[in-house]
Amino acid sequence: MNNQNDDYEFQVFIHPSQVQNLWNNINEKLKKSVGSKAYESWIKPLNIVNYDGKKLILSASNRFLKDRVITQYGREIELICKKNLPGFQDLEIIIQEENTTVNTSSIEPKAAISIQEEDAPEDFTQQLDRRFTFENFIVGKPNELAYAAAMRVCEANTPGFNPLFLYGGVGLGKTHLMHAIGWRISELHKEKKIIYISAEKFMYEFIKSIRYKDTVSFKEKFRSAHILMIDDVQFIGGKDSTQEEFFHTFNELVDNNHQVIISADKSPSDLENVQERLKSRLGWGLVADIHPTTFELRLGILESKVDMLKTQVPQEVLQFLAEKIISNIRELEGALNRVVAHASLVGRKITLDTTQNVLRDLLKSNERRMVTIDDIQAKTADFYHYSIAELISTRRQQRLMYARHMAIYLCKILTSKSYVDIGKKFGNRDHTTIMHSVKKIEEELYSRSDLREDLEHIKRKLHV
Ligand code: ADP
Numbered sequence: 310m311n312n313q314n315d316d317y318e319f320q321v322f323i324h325p326s327q328v329q330n331l332w333n334n335i336n337e338k339l340k341k342s343v344g345s346k347a348y349e350s351w352i353k354p355l356n357i358v359n360y361d362g363k364k365l366i367l368s369a370s371n372r373f374l375k376d377r378v379i380t381q382y383g384r385e386i387e388l389i390c391k392k393n394l395p396g397f398q399d400l401e402i403i404i405q406e407e408n409t410t411v412n413t414s415s416i417e418p419k420a421a422i423s424i425q426e427e428d429a430p431e432d433f434t435q436q437l438d439r440r441f442t443f444e445n446f447i448v449g450k451p452n453e454l455a456y457a458a459a460m461r462v463c464e465a466n467t468p469g470f471n472p473l474f475l476y477g478g479v480g481l482g483k484t485h486l487m488h489a490i491g492w493r494i495s496e497l498h499k500e501k502k503i504i505y506i507s508a509e510k511f512m513y514e515f516i517k518s519i520r521y522k523d524t525v526s527f528k529e530k531f532r533s534a535h536i537l538m539i540d541d542v543q544f545i546g547g548k549d550s551t552q553e554e555f556f557h558t559f560n561e562l563v564d565n566n567h568q569v570i571i572s573a574d575k576s577p578s579d580l581e582n583v584q585e586r587l588k589s590r591l592g593w594g595l596v597a598d599i600h601p602t603t604f605e606l607r608l609g610i611l612e613s614k615v616d617m618l619k620t621q622v623p624q625e626v627l628q629f630l631a632e633k634i635i636s637n638i639r640e641l642e643g644a645l646n647r648v649v650a651h652a653s654l655v656g657r658k659i660t661l662d663t664t665q666n667v668l669r670d671l672l673k674s675n676e677r678r679m680v681t682i683d684d685i686q687a688k689t690a691d692f693y694h695y696s697i698a699e700l701i702s703t704r705r706q707q708r709l710m711y712a713r714h715m716a717i718y719l720c721k722i723l724t725s726k727s728y729v730d731i732g733k734k735f736g737n738r739d740h741t742t743i744m745h746s747v748k749k750i751e752e753e754l755y756s757r758s759d760l761r762e763d764l765e766h767i768k769r770k771l772h773v
């Protein structure tokens with residue numbers, strides 16, 4: 310089993326017939342790492358759609374499964390793929406209902422050539438989630454600015470700020486707010502053409518339009534929007550021609566006083582591999598960040614969810630969840646759903662005890678996510694017998710450099726911090742230096758068992 314890497318090490322192209330085998334191999338490893346029960350419920354139902362030597366695309370039969378896999382097992386799948394899939398860089402899970410054609414818009418064009426193309430529905434509301442309305446959005450300190458700005462956009466006839474740039478960590482309500490804007494404006498101003506699209510999909514549509522020599526209608530479509538919402542814009546990092554097109558679309562809309570709303574997981578200036586002029590343009594309007602949740606907000610969301618589910622959950626259980634599930638709101642909702650579903654399945658009351666039991670894995674992973682950059686620096690420095698000052702210094706002694714790369718790598722895989730944030734904590738290093746360190750360790754982990762052992766030791770010290 311240990312030679313598995315070596316078998317593939319010199320393979321540059323992945324032949325399609327190999328793809329299923331590679332996935333089977335990864336499945337074996339995942340089964341060991343997540344346990345067979347979790348494996349049967351969550352990993353086994355996934356299917357492989359494509360692997361092009363860089364990006365692995367899996368499909369899930371519904372959104373619930375997809376979200377669950379991403380929040381719960383995404384990191385594990387990525388780690389195992391990094392070790393076992395040559396060239397692996399990226400994981401994407403698409404929703405593909407059984408017995409229907411593949412939604413090609415979320416697959417790389419070259420993988421989708423033989424599959425029937427399906428265009429996005431013209432009625433934009435079909436792309437919006439019914440539940441994501443202002444009424445269902447609970448407002449608290451962390452998101453009050455974003456909420457107020459979103460409401461203002463709906464009321465204004467000409468944009469007061471353009472663009473509205475919403476940013477915050479994963480699962481904190483960016484998409485929810487954008488859909489809420491979509492619903493509200495479609496009620497208030499039926500005549501307005503609203504487009505909501507993820508940046509990834511925008512990119513695929515753009516590439517598709519080039520492939521089919523149909524860029525004119527692509528441009529027309531987006532430039533005719535009264536309201537254009539682009540979600541998760543961080544995904545256009547590194548995609549130069551898409552950025553170029555986006556930049557022009559953006560300028561034209563803003564010049565015509567049409568509202569643009571953008572979301573991302575980082576502020577405009579922190580976006581990675583995005584052209585400077587685009588970054589600065591994105592920051593021109595109102596930049597509203599959504600902060601990590603507070604206990605009060607989490608409790609408020611749980612209480613409103615309990616109302617919506619028309620069920621009853623003891624207050625101490627809600628408080629327990631609000632205290633423990635701190636990662637993001639998606640996971641918080643998932644936890645509540647699980648507790649409620651379990652109780653109704655086994656026909657027993659919800660108690661603190663059953664809650665702890667049902668959510669054991671989730672509670673553990675929430676603890677795990679609390680590792681900070683400071684912790685990682687302290688434990689790594691200690692492990693290699695350096696001081697923290699030495700670790701973040703510019704000294705270039707070889708062993709020290711490895712310790713530094715290792716600490717940086719751990720920060721990337723164990724925290725949700727960006728390269729820029731990590732750079733700041735490592736003596737104000739540039740984000741490209743940080744990316745280099747991460748890449749260095751990733752590459753060397755393949756061939757150096759001593760590094761793999763170091764990694765495991767430090768992780769153990771960090772209790773992850
Ligand atoms: P993001 O786009 O920031 O990753 P989402 O908008 O998809 O996050 O939110 C994740 C989940 O959390 C969704 O189910 C959403 O309805 C819910 N959610 C987020 N913020 C709130 C809030 N303030 N009130 C109620 N539900 C929320």
Ligand code: MG
Nearest residue numbers: 483484540541
């Ligand atoms: Mg989102």
